[in-house]
Amino acid sequence: MLIFPGIQEDKNEEESASFYFTQKEIKALPKNLRSKFENQKNISYREETGVYEIRKQIDGVSYFGSSKNRDEAVRRFLQDVRNGGKPAKGKSAPAPAVTEIPKISPPFNDVASQWLELRKPIIKATTYEHYESVFRANVFPAYNGRKIDELKQSDCQELINRYIEQEKYRTADKIYQALKAIFEFALGEELIERSPMRFIKPPQYEEQNGVALTLDEERELLRRIGASKCDEVIKHALIFLLYTGIRRSELASARIIDGCVEVRNAKTRKGFKEKTRFIPITPMLAARLPGFNLDELRAVRPDALTQAMKRLMPEHHLHELRHTFITRCQECGVPREVVSVWAGHAADNTQTSIVYTHFSREFMKEQAQKVDYNI
Secondary structure (H helix, E strand, C coil): CCCCCCCCEECCCCCCEEEECCHHHHHCCCHHHHCCCCCCEEEEEECCCCEEEEEEEECCEEEEEEECCHHHHHHHHHHHHHCCCEECCCCCCCCCCCCCCCCCCCEHHHHHHHHHHHHHHHCCHHHHHHHHHHHHHHHHHHHCCCECCCCCHHHHHHHHHHHHHCCCHHHHHHHHHHHHHHHHHHHHCCCCCCCCCCCCCCCCCCCCCCCCCCHHHHHHHHHHHHHCCCCHHHHHHHHHHHCCCCCHHHHHHCEEECCEEEEECCCCCCCCCCCEEEEECCHHHHCCHHHCCHHHHHCCCHHHHHHHHHHHCCCCCCCHHHHHHHHHHHHCCCCHHHHHHHHCCCCCCCHHHHHHCCCCHHHHHHHHCCCCCCC
16 A cells, blocks of 8 residues: 655645645646646645545546545556556546556665565574664664665665775675575565666685683683672683583573483574584583582573673683583594584584484484593
């Protein structure tokens, strides 16, 4: 339904109230008819029936639209114009050529929001939140009030360049991917004729994967955790991540079953069978586990852990606890394939690793006993 705010009203008529078409409504008409509606009261409101009526006879053709809703009456009238109207009574005028009524281009932000909502049922909640945060923080403010068909290649490139110049390469790449998807969606919906992103290349940058803490850094982290005034549950959660290698988003699903930590894999795509994995409790975790309340750990917000790690070790980030666990396991002699299973990674791309490698629970527990070092 078309929305046409700001219609001017004149209630001095004796028979009924009359209204002018707005400039936006006039622009929605074919060019050859616009002059017929300028500065004229074309909309009548019948108080006795509560109906808005629009009647116009032009060159032997009658156009009509009515409704109890003013905007709907306008929409129906425009649709009648689009369909060519009807010959006026007593006249046999040839049917006029149907002129395509130009589409009113929607705002870019509305199209982006629509694309995101259509993606919501088929992507994970965390992925949806990630897209939403990129739009809210980086994209929506840049294009607020702009129509989707107004944006050109230079508008898109300038936004991406803004973050490249700030050396925020990863953010620039996220914006590139988001814009590319939105304009492809708009193209499919016939809102635009071509995408302004088609000649823009993705930003080039080297992915920063993080590094494991050294033994000295691990000792210092534990010392800082012990001396910190932050909540005890936060402290325990950080240590739990350090000695299990699970992702922060997997903590909420953690259970202890038969000497192992069981978690749901955070990388399972929506629509695929949910995968769980088991990480045997190593001596490093076993020494600290009795003081932990797992129900409380599961309730910790992931952002709270990220912020705590940033305060304690500004030179490292939370995900590097995962790198540290994987590195220590291999340094202690656990086979790479076993560590990959604990981490939820594919060991390699061979058919043997993908299909035939299934380590027994007892074997993995035996391997976990190797992860015992002085700290």
